[in-house]
Amino acid sequence: MFDVRRLVVFREVVRTGSLSAAAAALSYTTSAVSQQIAALEREVGVALLVRGPSGARPTPAGRRLLEHTTTLLAAIERAERDLSGPDSTETLRVASFSTAAAAILPAALSQLRAAHPGLRPTLVGADPDEGVALLNRGEVDAALVTEVPGERPLYPGVVTVPVYDDEFYVVLPRRHRLAGHNEVALADLAGEDWVVSSATGTCPDTKVFQNACRSSGFTPSVTFRPEDYSTVQGLVAANLGVSLVPSLAAAQARNNVALRRVAGPRPIRRISMATAEQPCRDSALATLVTLVQAVGVRLANDAAYSVPARPFSVA
Secondary structure (H helix, E strand, O other): OOOHHHHHHHHHHHHHOOHHHHHHHHOOOHHHHHHHHHHHHHHHOOOOEEEEOOEEEEOHHHHHHHHHHHHHHHHHHHHHHHOOOOOOOEEEEEEEOHHHHHHOHHHHHHHHHHHOOOEEEEEEEOOHHHHHHHHHOOOOOEEEEEEOOOOOOOOOOOEEEEEEEEEEEEEEEOOOOOOOOOEEOHHHHOOOEEEOOOOOOOOHHHHHHHHHHHHOOOOOEEEEOOOOHHHHHHHHHOOOOEEEEEHHHHOOOOOOEEEEEEOOOOOEEEEEEEEOOOOOOOOHHHHHHHHHHHHHHHHHOOHHHOOOOOOOOOO
16 A cells, blocks of 8 residues: 555656755655655555756656655545534635735635635735645645746646736836936846845746846846836836836836836746646635736736836926
């Protein structure tokens, strides 16, 4: 009989592509992950992973086991919920990063509670990578993530549905030479210092920024890498650089920066709802996905999340 914990570890190794990355996601040591995989391979009697300098990938047998693992773990989670007792309150746990949690989830969760009075939804603050890790461990039921439209899925091990295409705006100091323009071409900012909200350079937001600059014919000079968009705007306001900020973050723009649309092709990040598997029809989770998508549609047409048509005056 399979040890469920080993299946969880195996799935995480395949998802992250290495034993060390899986260990970090699961809060294990790399040695412990290696031991769990070795024990699982002994149980099934075949090699499940091919290890190399670039990481770990599943063997043909490993790919077959991964398909069964997804089904088995989902069935176990459903059984746990079913056996929790008819009188217990059903919970639905959602992970989200801050801007989406503020702009998308409140209305959706409120309507969800009205549609399912016995449900207790809970919100877990997590960036997209953390949210997917929680989802894969069964610690949340859904997670809001960001993706780069047109590129390969960043989280191929989960099911994602699009919610909202979040446009990026140029953020300039109020006295910047281009602050009086309605739109700003990124090529006109090629020589500027840039403030970028990620130190890793691998998250979807940073990839959108890098792709936009590359398409405009330059490599940006990044001088500051804060972890949140509020700090980005503060650094721009202090005349320490320029930036790109998505509309959900720009909705709370400071009054000492200028927000301008990008002239030409506009950078977009896609906000999506991720689940471990396709939700069962008429389930609370399926209802939540539908409600979140409806909020995304409203946001796309909501003037509150657009840059003012008249540019800020420049003192």
